[in-house]
Amino acid sequence: MQLKKSLILVLLVLLADQISKIYVKTHFQLEESVEVFAWFKIFFIENDGAAWGTKLSDFLPIGERTAKLVLTIFRLFAIAGIGYWLWDIIRKGSNTTLQVAVSLIFAGAVGNIIDSVFYGLLFDHSYGQVASFLGEEHYAGLFYGKVVDMLYFPIIDTQWPEWIPWIGGNNFRFFAPVFNLADTAISTGVGILLVFNKRAFAKTAA
Template structure:
């Protein structure tokens, strides 16, 4: 049994490709289902699914993690230029990551490193598909359900928005009034909305962080 489990967990090129495709399919199917069945969630409105500590929403992220945009960090760059720079940077990063993954699959590298890179690579491709193609594949979702392959998409090539839908608001509290800056305000722990690609990337990064000594010596 142990030998069978070990054989299953050891990734060669074929198994790595299957893992990457599986993550991509789950990610894209979930995004397209949300996109083609629901309008964008209104802030403060009802969630698509609300189980308390787990919610399904529909938001679109135009920037990086947590909606941060390059134009927010570098004010003299317009939002459009910042979005293009971000998309091009992601493409270069994916090419570098793919090359690294291909090389380590040819050597006797740590299986933890291979798993981590496969998850990060699959997640990165999942989000870059949104950024590059969703603008021309879909109409907008503001107050309406998007149409697939319309005559006119909501954005041009490279300017699509990443679809996010999963949220785990684990706890909500009011900060004591004596706390600087946020005293008296409501705060929800882990209110960030993410997708399957983000989850895969986070798992890959988590493996690199927690097992870095076993991976890199």
Template structure:
């Protein structure tokens, strides 16, 4: 399999897994609903945010639009990096890493750009896909998060309280792979 095909397959499969899981949760859970998957340290907990890590807000509506447009520009840069890495015949581990980062970025962009116009609200109800009365508008959708691993929950402290999604996972795995394959991803000038 060529490196180009590895990249295409990685991106497509990762985006499909991300979007299928998000659409499933959005159309089967009400906002805030939680299901224990394994013991008490792995849960599906449905939440939404405006697109920043840990649900941070960034300047209201204008900030949300800026963040989405910035992501679209960043994806263009990632596509360029990926195509150049393929042309240079960089190690397959790097190609997979960049492909995962690209898929993660695209997955969250899909939520931000389109979810506001294809879903109705999840507040107190299960959302409808292709709703007659969507909850938002284009570029103002909310990102769906659901993976929750509270490894330790005390009275006033929870270890690892982040709730994230498949797209976030792909980005994290991609960055970890770049660290592992850093000598191929970022060769020194003398090695290049």
């Protein structure tokens, strides 16, 4: 896989990710949803933290604003590291499987960091209104944007039977997380590395 092909893959993922996020942000109010199928919805939420909405302030004695800044800076360093890894394996002519996987991970990471770094300045808020792009007001400063998520697959949405101890009557939902195309790219890249580990890290290029 050549550098040009890797860049094309990264750009395609970024374009699809950002177009979908900008569309949802400028057409949906926060927590508004549209049912595509019974098991698939476009459900607009914003993630202010890491994976699954986890925040550093949940674990460290720091304020949410400081935690958000630390997380964004950490992501920037992580992207720099992944970018260098991608450049290095392409330069060395590593296995195509590895290059595709790292390209997807890099593209997904960049897609989400764009939200975190710039979206606070590019949009106004989505609480009870549809946000505008490049409007007069913005909802946060540089580095304090929120990641836009919208893909929701409640494949099973039911309740536990009442006769089951402790959890009877409680809601059971599979699959509960709401994510975006950048998350999908990262998960796909990691999945390739796990499933095709021997091929990806083979010493000779495919």
